[in-house]
Amino acid sequence: MADSRVVIVKNLTERFDELLVLENVSIEVLRAENLVVFGKSGSGKSVLLKCIIGLMKPDKGSIYINNQNVLELSVHQLNQVRKDIGFLFQSAALYDSMTVRENLSFPLKRHFNEMGPKEIDDKVRNTLELVSLEEAIDKMPSELSGGMKKRIGLARSIITDPALMLYDEPTTGLDPITSKEISELILNLQKKLNMTSIVVTHDLICAEIIADRAIFLRDAHVAYEGKIDELTKSKDPFLKNFFSHGIIKV
Ligand SMILES: Nc1ncnc2c1ncn2[C@@H]1O[C@H](COP(=O)(O)OP(=O)(O)O)[C@@H](O)[C@H]1O
Ligand SMILES: [Mg+2]
Structure with missing residues:
Protein backbone atom coordinates (compact mmCIF):
# COMPACT_ATOMS: atom_id res chain seq x y z
CA MET A 1 0.00 0.00 0.00
CA ALA A 2 1.28 3.45 -0.84
CA ASP A 3 2.40 5.40 2.21
CA SER A 4 0.60 8.72 2.32
CA ARG A 5 3.28 10.26 4.50
CA VAL A 6 5.32 12.59 2.31
CA VAL A 7 7.65 13.68 5.10
CA ILE A 8 8.74 11.70 8.11
CA VAL A 9 11.21 13.22 10.53
CA LYS A 10 12.25 10.83 13.28
CA ASN A 11 14.09 11.79 16.44
CA LEU A 12 15.94 14.62 14.80
CA THR A 13 18.60 16.20 16.98
CA GLU A 14 20.68 19.18 15.96
CA ARG A 15 23.13 21.08 18.09
CA PHE A 16 25.67 23.79 17.46
CA ASP A 17 28.39 23.33 20.04
CA GLU A 18 26.66 23.90 23.37
CA LEU A 19 23.41 25.02 21.81
CA LEU A 20 20.85 22.24 21.55
CA VAL A 21 18.46 23.49 18.87
CA LEU A 22 16.33 20.41 18.21
CA GLU A 23 16.16 17.30 20.34
CA ASN A 24 14.36 14.14 19.25
CA VAL A 25 11.95 16.08 17.09
CA SER A 26 9.56 13.86 15.16
CA ILE A 27 7.00 15.06 12.65
CA GLU A 28 4.97 13.52 9.87
CA VAL A 29 3.25 15.30 7.04
CA LEU A 30 0.62 13.57 4.95
CA ARG A 31 0.08 13.99 1.24
CA ALA A 32 -1.77 17.24 0.42
CA GLU A 33 -1.58 18.35 4.04
CA ASN A 34 -0.40 21.79 5.16
CA LEU A 35 1.56 21.74 8.35
CA VAL A 36 2.36 25.04 10.03
CA VAL A 37 5.40 25.29 12.31
CA PHE A 38 5.26 27.89 15.07
CA GLY A 39 7.91 28.84 17.55
CA LYS A 40 9.66 31.87 18.92
CA SER A 41 12.56 33.36 17.07
CA GLY A 42 15.57 31.07 17.47
CA SER A 43 13.50 27.97 18.26
CA GLY A 44 14.91 25.99 15.36
CA LYS A 45 12.20 26.39 12.71
CA SER A 46 14.57 27.28 9.89
CA VAL A 47 17.04 24.63 11.02
CA LEU A 48 14.25 22.05 10.77
CA LEU A 49 13.46 23.09 7.19
CA LYS A 50 17.14 23.13 6.26
CA CYS A 51 17.57 19.61 7.59
CA ILE A 52 14.55 18.41 5.63
CA ILE A 53 15.88 19.83 2.40
CA GLY A 54 19.40 18.59 3.07
CA LEU A 55 21.10 21.96 3.51
CA MET A 56 22.03 20.94 7.04
CA LYS A 57 22.93 17.54 8.35
CA PRO A 58 21.35 16.62 11.67
CA ASP A 59 23.49 15.16 14.44
CA LYS A 60 20.99 12.39 14.95
CA GLY A 61 17.76 11.08 13.53
CA SER A 62 16.33 10.23 10.16
CA ILE A 63 14.40 12.05 7.49
CA TYR A 64 12.25 10.33 4.89
CA ILE A 65 10.83 12.12 1.90
CA ASN A 66 8.51 10.04 -0.25
CA ASN A 67 9.77 7.01 1.64
CA GLN A 68 13.39 7.69 0.82
CA ASN A 69 15.86 8.07 3.64
CA VAL A 70 17.47 11.31 2.51
CA LEU A 71 20.45 11.05 4.83
CA GLU A 72 21.53 7.84 3.16
CA LEU A 73 21.17 8.88 -0.44
CA SER A 74 23.98 9.52 -2.89
CA VAL A 75 24.38 13.06 -4.19
CA HIS A 76 22.66 12.04 -7.41
CA GLN A 77 19.72 10.43 -5.60
CA LEU A 78 19.42 13.42 -3.28
CA ASN A 79 19.23 15.71 -6.29
CA GLN A 80 16.40 13.61 -7.67
CA VAL A 81 14.50 13.94 -4.40
CA ARG A 82 15.19 17.68 -4.30
CA LYS A 83 13.66 18.12 -7.74
CA ASP A 84 10.39 17.34 -6.12
CA ILE A 85 10.79 19.94 -3.37
CA GLY A 86 10.19 23.64 -3.78
CA PHE A 87 11.12 26.19 -1.20
CA LEU A 88 10.38 29.79 -0.59
CA PHE A 89 12.64 31.33 1.97
CA GLN A 90 12.12 34.79 3.32
CA SER A 91 15.40 35.96 1.92
CA ALA A 92 14.80 34.38 -1.49
CA ALA A 93 15.17 37.43 -3.67
CA LEU A 94 14.68 37.53 -7.40
CA PRO A 162 7.18 20.20 -6.65
CA ALA A 163 5.11 17.69 -4.69
CA LEU A 164 6.41 19.21 -1.45
CA MET A 165 6.73 22.91 -0.70
CA LEU A 166 8.66 24.37 2.21
CA TYR A 167 7.94 27.96 3.19
CA ASP A 168 10.03 29.92 5.65
CA GLU A 169 8.15 33.02 6.84
CA PRO A 170 6.46 33.59 3.47
CA THR A 171 4.57 36.70 4.56
CA THR A 172 7.10 38.39 6.81
CA GLY A 173 7.71 41.99 5.86
CA LEU A 174 4.44 42.34 3.94
CA ASP A 175 1.57 44.59 4.96
CA PRO A 176 -1.49 42.75 6.39
CA ILE A 177 -3.55 42.92 3.21
CA THR A 178 -0.76 41.65 0.95
CA SER A 179 0.09 39.07 3.55
CA LYS A 180 -3.49 37.76 3.45
CA GLU A 181 -3.45 37.73 -0.36
CA ILE A 182 -0.21 35.76 -0.44
CA SER A 183 -1.53 33.30 2.14
CA GLU A 184 -4.68 32.76 0.11
CA LEU A 185 -2.62 32.31 -3.02
CA ILE A 186 -0.44 29.73 -1.30
CA LEU A 187 -3.55 27.84 -0.22
CA ASN A 188 -5.14 28.01 -3.69
CA LEU A 189 -1.98 26.80 -5.39
CA GLN A 190 -1.61 24.06 -2.85
CA LYS A 191 -5.13 22.81 -3.64
CA LYS A 192 -4.86 23.27 -7.39
CA LEU A 193 -1.50 21.54 -7.68
CA ASN A 194 -2.15 19.04 -4.91
CA MET A 195 1.04 19.94 -3.06
CA THR A 196 2.05 19.08 0.47
CA SER A 197 3.48 21.96 2.48
CA ILE A 198 5.37 22.83 5.59
CA VAL A 199 4.99 26.48 6.46
CA VAL A 200 7.10 28.22 9.08
CA THR A 201 5.40 31.43 10.07
CA HIS A 202 4.95 34.01 12.80
CA ASP A 203 1.86 35.30 11.11
CA LEU A 204 -1.31 34.01 12.71
CA ILE A 205 -3.53 35.19 9.86
CA CYS A 206 -1.32 33.31 7.41
CA ALA A 207 -1.43 30.21 9.61
CA GLU A 208 -5.19 30.34 9.99
CA ILE A 209 -5.64 30.53 6.23
CA ILE A 210 -3.17 27.83 5.33
CA ALA A 211 -2.88 25.30 8.13
CA ASP A 212 -4.56 21.94 8.38
CA ARG A 213 -2.49 21.24 11.45
CA ALA A 214 0.19 23.05 13.43
CA ILE A 215 3.08 22.20 15.68
CA PHE A 216 4.85 24.41 18.13
CA LEU A 217 8.60 24.18 18.70
CA ARG A 218 9.78 25.14 22.16
CA ASP A 219 12.91 24.28 24.11
CA ALA A 220 14.14 22.07 21.26
CA HIS A 221 10.99 19.93 21.28
CA VAL A 222 7.60 19.72 19.64
CA ALA A 223 5.77 21.13 22.63
CA TYR A 224 2.28 21.27 21.13
CA GLU A 225 0.49 19.86 18.16
CA GLY A 226 -3.06 20.28 16.92
CA LYS A 227 -5.50 22.27 14.85
CA ILE A 228 -4.84 26.01 14.81
CA ASP A 229 -8.03 26.88 16.67
CA GLU A 230 -7.24 24.28 19.32
CA LEU A 231 -3.88 25.93 19.86
CA THR A 232 -5.11 29.52 19.77
CA LYS A 233 -7.98 28.74 22.17
CA SER A 234 -5.82 26.68 24.48
CA LYS A 235 -5.81 27.55 28.16
CA ASP A 236 -2.15 26.64 28.38
CA PRO A 237 -0.39 29.74 29.80
CA PHE A 238 2.53 29.59 27.36
CA LEU A 239 0.29 29.29 24.30
CA LYS A 240 -2.08 31.97 25.59
CA ASN A 241 0.81 34.31 26.05
CA PHE A 242 2.30 33.48 22.66
CA PHE A 243 -0.90 33.97 20.73
CA SER A 244 -1.87 37.15 22.50
CA HIS A 245 1.53 38.86 22.23
CA GLY A 246 3.78 36.85 20.03
CA ILE A 247 2.49 36.73 16.54
CA ILE A 248 -0.47 38.97 16.09
CA LYS A 249 0.21 40.83 12.88
CA VAL A 250 0.35 44.59 13.27
N1 LIG B 1 24.77 27.33 11.04
C1 LIG B 1 24.57 27.64 12.33
N2 LIG B 1 25.62 27.66 13.21
C2 LIG B 1 25.42 27.95 14.50
N3 LIG B 1 24.23 28.23 15.04
C3 LIG B 1 23.16 28.23 14.23
C4 LIG B 1 23.28 27.93 12.84
N4 LIG B 1 22.03 28.00 12.28
C5 LIG B 1 21.19 28.32 13.28
N5 LIG B 1 21.85 28.46 14.44
C6 LIG B 1 21.24 28.77 15.75
O1 LIG B 1 20.21 27.83 15.98
C7 LIG B 1 19.10 28.44 16.61
C8 LIG B 1 17.85 28.20 15.79
O2 LIG B 1 17.95 28.92 14.57
P1 LIG B 1 16.78 29.02 13.53
O3 LIG B 1 16.31 27.68 13.15
O4 LIG B 1 17.26 29.89 12.43
O5 LIG B 1 15.63 29.77 14.37
P2 LIG B 1 14.18 30.22 13.89
O6 LIG B 1 13.20 29.43 14.69
O7 LIG B 1 14.08 31.68 14.26
O8 LIG B 1 14.06 29.98 12.42
C9 LIG B 1 19.46 29.92 16.76
O9 LIG B 1 19.93 30.12 18.07
C10 LIG B 1 20.55 30.12 15.75
O10 LIG B 1 21.43 31.13 16.17
MG1 LIG C 1 13.92 31.26 10.82
Missing part, protein backbone atom coordinates in the same frame (compact mmCIF):
# COMPACT_ATOMS: atom_id res chain seq x y z
CA TYR A 95 17.76 38.11 -9.53
CA ASP A 96 17.71 41.87 -9.97
CA SER A 97 19.48 41.87 -13.30
CA MET A 98 17.08 39.38 -14.87
CA THR A 99 13.56 39.88 -16.17
CA VAL A 100 10.68 37.97 -14.64
CA ARG A 101 10.80 35.57 -17.61
CA GLU A 102 14.50 34.88 -17.01
CA ASN A 103 13.99 34.50 -13.27
CA LEU A 104 11.31 31.89 -13.87
CA SER A 105 13.19 30.08 -16.65
CA PHE A 106 16.16 29.60 -14.37
CA PRO A 107 14.95 26.64 -12.27
CA LEU A 108 13.53 24.95 -15.36
CA LYS A 109 16.86 25.12 -17.16
CA ARG A 110 18.65 23.82 -14.12
CA HIS A 111 16.34 20.93 -13.36
CA PHE A 112 15.02 19.93 -16.77
CA ASN A 113 17.78 20.20 -19.31
CA GLU A 114 15.64 18.35 -21.86
CA MET A 115 13.17 21.24 -22.03
CA GLY A 116 13.29 23.34 -25.20
CA PRO A 117 12.83 27.15 -25.36
CA LYS A 118 9.18 26.95 -26.46
CA GLU A 119 8.32 24.53 -23.67
CA ILE A 120 10.10 26.71 -21.13
CA ASP A 121 8.29 29.80 -22.34
CA ASP A 122 4.90 28.06 -22.15
CA LYS A 123 5.62 26.86 -18.65
CA VAL A 124 6.70 30.35 -17.56
CA ARG A 125 3.47 31.83 -18.96
CA ASN A 126 1.26 29.16 -17.39
CA THR A 127 2.90 29.59 -14.02
CA LEU A 128 2.59 33.38 -14.17
CA GLU A 129 -1.09 32.87 -14.90
CA LEU A 130 -1.40 30.84 -11.69
CA VAL A 131 -0.20 33.85 -9.70
CA SER A 132 -2.17 36.30 -11.90
CA LEU A 133 0.87 38.17 -13.14
CA GLU A 134 1.03 37.30 -16.85
CA GLU A 135 1.55 40.96 -17.67
CA ALA A 136 4.77 41.11 -15.65
CA ILE A 137 6.67 38.68 -17.87
CA ASP A 138 9.08 41.24 -19.36
CA LYS A 139 9.42 43.41 -16.28
CA MET A 140 12.52 43.77 -14.13
CA PRO A 141 12.17 43.04 -10.39
CA SER A 142 12.78 46.72 -9.61
CA GLU A 143 9.53 47.54 -11.42
CA LEU A 144 7.47 45.32 -9.13
CA SER A 145 5.82 46.02 -5.77
CA GLY A 146 6.73 43.94 -2.70
CA GLY A 147 3.60 41.82 -3.07
CA MET A 148 4.25 41.24 -6.77
CA LYS A 149 7.82 40.18 -6.04
CA LYS A 150 6.51 37.68 -3.51
CA ARG A 151 4.09 36.28 -6.08
CA ILE A 152 6.86 35.98 -8.66
CA GLY A 153 9.06 34.32 -6.02
CA LEU A 154 6.22 31.92 -5.34
CA ALA A 155 5.82 31.25 -9.06
CA ARG A 156 9.52 30.55 -9.32
CA SER A 157 9.42 28.04 -6.49
CA ILE A 158 6.43 26.10 -7.88
CA ILE A 159 7.42 26.18 -11.56
CA THR A 160 9.13 22.79 -11.33
CA ASP A 161 5.86 21.22 -10.06
Whole structure:
Protein backbone atom coordinates (compact mmCIF):
# COMPACT_ATOMS: atom_id res chain seq x y z
CA MET A 1 0.00 0.00 0.00
CA ALA A 2 1.28 3.45 -0.84
CA ASP A 3 2.40 5.40 2.21
CA SER A 4 0.60 8.72 2.32
CA ARG A 5 3.28 10.26 4.50
CA VAL A 6 5.32 12.59 2.31
CA VAL A 7 7.65 13.68 5.10
CA ILE A 8 8.74 11.70 8.11
CA VAL A 9 11.21 13.22 10.53
CA LYS A 10 12.25 10.83 13.28
CA ASN A 11 14.09 11.79 16.44
CA LEU A 12 15.94 14.62 14.80
CA THR A 13 18.60 16.20 16.98
CA GLU A 14 20.68 19.18 15.96
CA ARG A 15 23.13 21.08 18.09
CA PHE A 16 25.67 23.79 17.46
CA ASP A 17 28.39 23.33 20.04
CA GLU A 18 26.66 23.90 23.37
CA LEU A 19 23.41 25.02 21.81
CA LEU A 20 20.85 22.24 21.55
CA VAL A 21 18.46 23.49 18.87
CA LEU A 22 16.33 20.41 18.21
CA GLU A 23 16.16 17.30 20.34
CA ASN A 24 14.36 14.14 19.25
CA VAL A 25 11.95 16.08 17.09
CA SER A 26 9.56 13.86 15.16
CA ILE A 27 7.00 15.06 12.65
CA GLU A 28 4.97 13.52 9.87
CA VAL A 29 3.25 15.30 7.04
CA LEU A 30 0.62 13.57 4.95
CA ARG A 31 0.08 13.99 1.24
CA ALA A 32 -1.77 17.24 0.42
CA GLU A 33 -1.58 18.35 4.04
CA ASN A 34 -0.40 21.79 5.16
CA LEU A 35 1.56 21.74 8.35
CA VAL A 36 2.36 25.04 10.03
CA VAL A 37 5.40 25.29 12.31
CA PHE A 38 5.26 27.89 15.07
CA GLY A 39 7.91 28.84 17.55
CA LYS A 40 9.66 31.87 18.92
CA SER A 41 12.56 33.36 17.07
CA GLY A 42 15.57 31.07 17.47
CA SER A 43 13.50 27.97 18.26
CA GLY A 44 14.91 25.99 15.36
CA LYS A 45 12.20 26.39 12.71
CA SER A 46 14.57 27.28 9.89
CA VAL A 47 17.04 24.63 11.02
CA LEU A 48 14.25 22.05 10.77
CA LEU A 49 13.46 23.09 7.19
CA LYS A 50 17.14 23.13 6.26
CA CYS A 51 17.57 19.61 7.59
CA ILE A 52 14.55 18.41 5.63
CA ILE A 53 15.88 19.83 2.40
CA GLY A 54 19.40 18.59 3.07
CA LEU A 55 21.10 21.96 3.51
CA MET A 56 22.03 20.94 7.04
CA LYS A 57 22.93 17.54 8.35
CA PRO A 58 21.35 16.62 11.67
CA ASP A 59 23.49 15.16 14.44
CA LYS A 60 20.99 12.39 14.95
CA GLY A 61 17.76 11.08 13.53
CA SER A 62 16.33 10.23 10.16
CA ILE A 63 14.40 12.05 7.49
CA TYR A 64 12.25 10.33 4.89
CA ILE A 65 10.83 12.12 1.90
CA ASN A 66 8.51 10.04 -0.25
CA ASN A 67 9.77 7.01 1.64
CA GLN A 68 13.39 7.69 0.82
CA ASN A 69 15.86 8.07 3.64
CA VAL A 70 17.47 11.31 2.51
CA LEU A 71 20.45 11.05 4.83
CA GLU A 72 21.53 7.84 3.16
CA LEU A 73 21.17 8.88 -0.44
CA SER A 74 23.98 9.52 -2.89
CA VAL A 75 24.38 13.06 -4.19
CA HIS A 76 22.66 12.04 -7.41
CA GLN A 77 19.72 10.43 -5.60
CA LEU A 78 19.42 13.42 -3.28
CA ASN A 79 19.23 15.71 -6.29
CA GLN A 80 16.40 13.61 -7.67
CA VAL A 81 14.50 13.94 -4.40
CA ARG A 82 15.19 17.68 -4.30
CA LYS A 83 13.66 18.12 -7.74
CA ASP A 84 10.39 17.34 -6.12
CA ILE A 85 10.79 19.94 -3.37
CA GLY A 86 10.19 23.64 -3.78
CA PHE A 87 11.12 26.19 -1.20
CA LEU A 88 10.38 29.79 -0.59
CA PHE A 89 12.64 31.33 1.97
CA GLN A 90 12.12 34.79 3.32
CA SER A 91 15.40 35.96 1.92
CA ALA A 92 14.80 34.38 -1.49
CA ALA A 93 15.17 37.43 -3.67
CA LEU A 94 14.68 37.53 -7.40
CA TYR A 95 17.76 38.11 -9.53
CA ASP A 96 17.71 41.87 -9.97
CA SER A 97 19.48 41.87 -13.30
CA MET A 98 17.08 39.38 -14.87
CA THR A 99 13.56 39.88 -16.17
CA VAL A 100 10.68 37.97 -14.64
CA ARG A 101 10.80 35.57 -17.61
CA GLU A 102 14.50 34.88 -17.01
CA ASN A 103 13.99 34.50 -13.27
CA LEU A 104 11.31 31.89 -13.87
CA SER A 105 13.19 30.08 -16.65
CA PHE A 106 16.16 29.60 -14.37
CA PRO A 107 14.95 26.64 -12.27
CA LEU A 108 13.53 24.95 -15.36
CA LYS A 109 16.86 25.12 -17.16
CA ARG A 110 18.65 23.82 -14.12
CA HIS A 111 16.34 20.93 -13.36
CA PHE A 112 15.02 19.93 -16.77
CA ASN A 113 17.78 20.20 -19.31
CA GLU A 114 15.64 18.35 -21.86
CA MET A 115 13.17 21.24 -22.03
CA GLY A 116 13.29 23.34 -25.20
CA PRO A 117 12.83 27.15 -25.36
CA LYS A 118 9.18 26.95 -26.46
CA GLU A 119 8.32 24.53 -23.67
CA ILE A 120 10.10 26.71 -21.13
CA ASP A 121 8.29 29.80 -22.34
CA ASP A 122 4.90 28.06 -22.15
CA LYS A 123 5.62 26.86 -18.65
CA VAL A 124 6.70 30.35 -17.56
CA ARG A 125 3.47 31.83 -18.96
CA ASN A 126 1.26 29.16 -17.39
CA THR A 127 2.90 29.59 -14.02
CA LEU A 128 2.59 33.38 -14.17
CA GLU A 129 -1.09 32.87 -14.90
CA LEU A 130 -1.40 30.84 -11.69
CA VAL A 131 -0.20 33.85 -9.70
CA SER A 132 -2.17 36.30 -11.90
CA LEU A 133 0.87 38.17 -13.14
CA GLU A 134 1.03 37.30 -16.85
CA GLU A 135 1.55 40.96 -17.67
CA ALA A 136 4.77 41.11 -15.65
CA ILE A 137 6.67 38.68 -17.87
CA ASP A 138 9.08 41.24 -19.36
CA LYS A 139 9.42 43.41 -16.28
CA MET A 140 12.52 43.77 -14.13
CA PRO A 141 12.17 43.04 -10.39
CA SER A 142 12.78 46.72 -9.61
CA GLU A 143 9.53 47.54 -11.42
CA LEU A 144 7.47 45.32 -9.13
CA SER A 145 5.82 46.02 -5.77
CA GLY A 146 6.73 43.94 -2.70
CA GLY A 147 3.60 41.82 -3.07
CA MET A 148 4.25 41.24 -6.77
CA LYS A 149 7.82 40.18 -6.04
CA LYS A 150 6.51 37.68 -3.51
CA ARG A 151 4.09 36.28 -6.08
CA ILE A 152 6.86 35.98 -8.66
CA GLY A 153 9.06 34.32 -6.02
CA LEU A 154 6.22 31.92 -5.34
CA ALA A 155 5.82 31.25 -9.06
CA ARG A 156 9.52 30.55 -9.32
CA SER A 157 9.42 28.04 -6.49
CA ILE A 158 6.43 26.10 -7.88
CA ILE A 159 7.42 26.18 -11.56
CA THR A 160 9.13 22.79 -11.33
CA ASP A 161 5.86 21.22 -10.06
CA PRO A 162 7.18 20.20 -6.65
CA ALA A 163 5.11 17.69 -4.69
CA LEU A 164 6.41 19.21 -1.45
CA MET A 165 6.73 22.91 -0.70
CA LEU A 166 8.66 24.37 2.21
CA TYR A 167 7.94 27.96 3.19
CA ASP A 168 10.03 29.92 5.65
CA GLU A 169 8.15 33.02 6.84
CA PRO A 170 6.46 33.59 3.47
CA THR A 171 4.57 36.70 4.56
CA THR A 172 7.10 38.39 6.81
CA GLY A 173 7.71 41.99 5.86
CA LEU A 174 4.44 42.34 3.94
CA ASP A 175 1.57 44.59 4.96
CA PRO A 176 -1.49 42.75 6.39
CA ILE A 177 -3.55 42.92 3.21
CA THR A 178 -0.76 41.65 0.95
CA SER A 179 0.09 39.07 3.55
CA LYS A 180 -3.49 37.76 3.45
CA GLU A 181 -3.45 37.73 -0.36
CA ILE A 182 -0.21 35.76 -0.44
CA SER A 183 -1.53 33.30 2.14
CA GLU A 184 -4.68 32.76 0.11
CA LEU A 185 -2.62 32.31 -3.02
CA ILE A 186 -0.44 29.73 -1.30
CA LEU A 187 -3.55 27.84 -0.22
CA ASN A 188 -5.14 28.01 -3.69
CA LEU A 189 -1.98 26.80 -5.39
CA GLN A 190 -1.61 24.06 -2.85
CA LYS A 191 -5.13 22.81 -3.64
CA LYS A 192 -4.86 23.27 -7.39
CA LEU A 193 -1.50 21.54 -7.68
CA ASN A 194 -2.15 19.04 -4.91
CA MET A 195 1.04 19.94 -3.06
CA THR A 196 2.05 19.08 0.47
CA SER A 197 3.48 21.96 2.48
CA ILE A 198 5.37 22.83 5.59
CA VAL A 199 4.99 26.48 6.46
CA VAL A 200 7.10 28.22 9.08
CA THR A 201 5.40 31.43 10.07
CA HIS A 202 4.95 34.01 12.80
CA ASP A 203 1.86 35.30 11.11
CA LEU A 204 -1.31 34.01 12.71
CA ILE A 205 -3.53 35.19 9.86
CA CYS A 206 -1.32 33.31 7.41
CA ALA A 207 -1.43 30.21 9.61
CA GLU A 208 -5.19 30.34 9.99
CA ILE A 209 -5.64 30.53 6.23
CA ILE A 210 -3.17 27.83 5.33
CA ALA A 211 -2.88 25.30 8.13
CA ASP A 212 -4.56 21.94 8.38
CA ARG A 213 -2.49 21.24 11.45
CA ALA A 214 0.19 23.05 13.43
CA ILE A 215 3.08 22.20 15.68
CA PHE A 216 4.85 24.41 18.13
CA LEU A 217 8.60 24.18 18.70
CA ARG A 218 9.78 25.14 22.16
CA ASP A 219 12.91 24.28 24.11
CA ALA A 220 14.14 22.07 21.26
CA HIS A 221 10.99 19.93 21.28
CA VAL A 222 7.60 19.72 19.64
CA ALA A 223 5.77 21.13 22.63
CA TYR A 224 2.28 21.27 21.13
CA GLU A 225 0.49 19.86 18.16
CA GLY A 226 -3.06 20.28 16.92
CA LYS A 227 -5.50 22.27 14.85
CA ILE A 228 -4.84 26.01 14.81
CA ASP A 229 -8.03 26.88 16.67
CA GLU A 230 -7.24 24.28 19.32
CA LEU A 231 -3.88 25.93 19.86
CA THR A 232 -5.11 29.52 19.77
CA LYS A 233 -7.98 28.74 22.17
CA SER A 234 -5.82 26.68 24.48
CA LYS A 235 -5.81 27.55 28.16
CA ASP A 236 -2.15 26.64 28.38
CA PRO A 237 -0.39 29.74 29.80
CA PHE A 238 2.53 29.59 27.36
CA LEU A 239 0.29 29.29 24.30
CA LYS A 240 -2.08 31.97 25.59
CA ASN A 241 0.81 34.31 26.05
CA PHE A 242 2.30 33.48 22.66
CA PHE A 243 -0.90 33.97 20.73
CA SER A 244 -1.87 37.15 22.50
CA HIS A 245 1.53 38.86 22.23
CA GLY A 246 3.78 36.85 20.03
CA ILE A 247 2.49 36.73 16.54
CA ILE A 248 -0.47 38.97 16.09
CA LYS A 249 0.21 40.83 12.88
CA VAL A 250 0.35 44.59 13.27
N1 LIG B 1 24.77 27.33 11.04
C1 LIG B 1 24.57 27.64 12.33
N2 LIG B 1 25.62 27.66 13.21
C2 LIG B 1 25.42 27.95 14.50
N3 LIG B 1 24.23 28.23 15.04
C3 LIG B 1 23.16 28.23 14.23
C4 LIG B 1 23.28 27.93 12.84
N4 LIG B 1 22.03 28.00 12.28
C5 LIG B 1 21.19 28.32 13.28
N5 LIG B 1 21.85 28.46 14.44
C6 LIG B 1 21.24 28.77 15.75
O1 LIG B 1 20.21 27.83 15.98
C7 LIG B 1 19.10 28.44 16.61
C8 LIG B 1 17.85 28.20 15.79
O2 LIG B 1 17.95 28.92 14.57
P1 LIG B 1 16.78 29.02 13.53
O3 LIG B 1 16.31 27.68 13.15
O4 LIG B 1 17.26 29.89 12.43
O5 LIG B 1 15.63 29.77 14.37
P2 LIG B 1 14.18 30.22 13.89
O6 LIG B 1 13.20 29.43 14.69
O7 LIG B 1 14.08 31.68 14.26
O8 LIG B 1 14.06 29.98 12.42
C9 LIG B 1 19.46 29.92 16.76
O9 LIG B 1 19.93 30.12 18.07
C10 LIG B 1 20.55 30.12 15.75
O10 LIG B 1 21.43 31.13 16.17
MG1 LIG C 1 13.92 31.26 10.82
